[in-house]
Amino acid sequence: MQAYRKFEPLVVVDKTRQTYNVSRRVFVDPEVLAAEQEEIFERCWLYLGHESELPKMGDFVTRRVAGRQIIFSRDAQGKLNALLNACPHRGAMVCRERQGNAKSFQCFYHGWIFALDGACRDIPGADSYPEGFKDKPEARLQSVARFESYRGFAFLCFDPDAVSLETYLGGAKEYIDLVADHSEVGMTIVGGTQEYSIKANWKLLCENSFDGYHAATNHATYLDYLKDRADNLVPIALNGIARDLGNGHAVAEYRAPWGRPVAQWIPAWGEEGKQDLEAIYQRLVERFGVERADRIARTNRNLLIFPNLVINDIMAITVRSFYPVAPDHMLINAWALAPVDENAHRRHDRLTNFLEFLGPGGFATPDDIEALEQCQRGYANNKETCWNNLSKGMAKEVPSYDDEAQMRAYWNEWNRRVVGA
Amino acid sequence: MTRVTRQEVEDFLFMEADLLDEWRLPEWLTLFTEDAHYYVPSTDVAHDAPPDNNLFYVADDRYRLEQRVKRLMKRTAHVEFPHSKTRHLVSNVRIRAESGDDLDVSTAFITYRTNHGTTNVYFGTGYYKLVVTSGGFKIREKRAVLASEGLRDQGRVSIIL
Ligand code: FES
Ligand SMILES: [Fe+2]
Numbered sequence: 001m002q003a004y005r006k007f008e009p010l011v012v013v014d015k016t017r018q019t020y021n022v023s024r025r026v027f028v029d030p031e032v033l034a035a036e037q038e039e040i041f042e043r044c045w046l047y048l049g050h051e052s053e054l055p056k057m058g059d060f061v062t063r064r065v066a067g068r069q070i071i072f073s074r075d076a077q078g079k080l081n082a083l084l085n086a087c088p089h090r091g092a093m094v095c096r097e098r099q100g101n102a103k104s105f106q107c108f109y110h111g112w113i114f115a116l117d118g119a120c121r122d123i124p125g126a127d128s129y130p131e132g133f134k135d136k137p138e139a140r141l142q143s144v145a146r147f148e149s150y151r152g153f154a155f156l157c158f159d160p161d162a163v164s165l166e167t168y169l170g171g172a173k174e175y176i177d178l179v180a181d182h183s184e185v186g187m188t189i190v191g192g193t194q195e196y197s198i199k200a201n202w203k204l205l206c207e208n209s210f211d212g213y214h215a216a217t218n219h220a221t222y223l224d225y226l227k228d229r230a231d232n233l234v235p236i237a238l239n240g241i242a243r244d245l246g247n248g249h250a251v252a253e254y255r256a257p258w259g260r261p262v263a264q265w266i267p268a269w270g271e272e273g274k275q276d277l278e279a280i281y282q283r284l285v286e287r288f289g290v291e292r293a294d295r296i297a298r299t300n301r302n303l304l305i306f307p308n309l310v311i312n313d314i315m316a317i318t319v320r321s322f323y324p325v326a327p328d329h330m331l332i333n334a335w336a337l338a339p340v341d342e343n344a345h346r347r348h349d350r351l352t353n354f355l356e357f358l359g360p361g362g363f364a365t366p367d368d369i370e371a372l373e374q375c376q377r378g379y380a381n382n383k384e385t386c387w388n389n390l391s392k393g394m395a396k397e398v399p400s401y402d403d404e405a406q407m408r409a410y411w412n413e414w415n416r417r418v419v420g421a
Numbered sequence: 422m423t424r425v426t427r428q429e430v431e432d433f434l435f436m437e438a439d440l441l442d443e444w445r446l447p448e449w450l451t452l453f454t455e456d457a458h459y460y461v462p463s464t465d466v467a468h469d470a471p472p473d474n475n476l477f478y479v480a481d482d483r484y485r486l487e488q489r490v491k492r493l494m495k496r497t498a499h500v501e502f503p504h505s506k507t508r509h510l511v512s513n514v515r516i517r518a519e520s521g522d523d524l525d526v527s528t529a530f531i532t533y534r535t536n537h538g539t540t541n542v543y544f545g546t547g548y549y550k551l552v553v554t555s556g557g558f559k560i561r562e563k564r565a566v567l568a569s570e571g572l573r574d575q576g577r578v579s580i581i582l
Binding site for chain 1: 475578
């Protein structure tokens, strides 16, 4: 692949010395951000939303993806669509609500009306246009070039020539399956979006989302909290691996002492919880056999789908996507994913688990936000201190979940796309 | 019982705000009942949405509220170390409903937070469920409903609103 800009080496690997260094320029330079827009966001498959967000015909949400304004809708045929939210007439945003249900969208400027699949339904003063004009492609709300789903996760791509979503996801499909298989009925996004921001480069959140190395110090208070009540934990050591899944996707996969709503019981969830989780686990065994049931229910996964989708299946499941608005500023949307058929008690435990750790009001994520912002501040010293070190565990055959192999997998792909190495 | 006046409620809420701004969080905690809850809902759900089936920013029961205070008082709560400077402004206090010793109160709040040279503003409506006890008011529920679009400007809600 030929990158359109020329950069000096930004990712420098020395296998003999076992060093893997990333230039801090990549976090501060607007030129790098512009190259990322061209080489990554214009070409990769990007997460738009989850199918469960649009249960009924006529449901829609509007969302920004890689700088575009997108309408994610379920049309009258029940089909999902990704439409560019710009009127074919003179460009106004046609849908200005963040979510809802509608039979059609009417542009408020001159009143053109569109169906939820983008077809133009009506044009005021249609007799001033040629016969049949409203059925022409130029009268439609335009669809995004590519739009495909995998196991309920809907992605779009602005590159018409991109490989299929499944080819793109490659080795990451195995891990999406492990999440989607939590329930045979299906998974759903729980109501309520956490919308926040971090004054730091967006790639720092990619790294942070599956960084197993920082827990002991950065999340000391969260670990204190878990230990404060013996019934919050089961005696299982933090232990696991990291895997490069190809195409820049990577995962940390590990066991941990916290409760998992599917399905690792902790005493705090009581006898009733124990029975519920046992039933969930048994059903997984029936469906998949013991080995896979154990993997689904009892291992944790911090999965990064290149470039910017995080699915962390840990003490709860968070789906998180984020975009740069400047080299030192990103906007984040985070959701909770849960089995459709989860009962009210287990849903409650799940959301409690989620909020204790995750999100901008939790006991852990705010300290991640602080760490990322302090890194960004440190990059003011770039002229003298130029390199991030991502060498941890480089010599290992099987890298541990708390090494940095998962980040190296990400950076290798980033480097291939942006620098063209 | 005698009717509670708005002024009495305001005095209580102003005192609460001062305790927060002075980082006297363990004392602040004593204003709450043993079955208390503290909520900050996400901003794309209804202001009275239930926390059991909606993802909030914060949905603390009494136990987690204690843990939140405990955490915030530690040096290892990195996001609030050094402590940010805050000013909680409480206004537009209205007693919405009264029955027996229970009181529904709403406020308009603006909270400024400064840390590392950046100032953020949290604003919205505070919904309180207060109880009149022999020892004065207690808070049974505090729900801080942000009027902003999520936390796009503030980035986090690491302080108590
Ligand atoms: S811009 Fe939409 S109808 Fe004119
Ligand atoms: Fe973290």
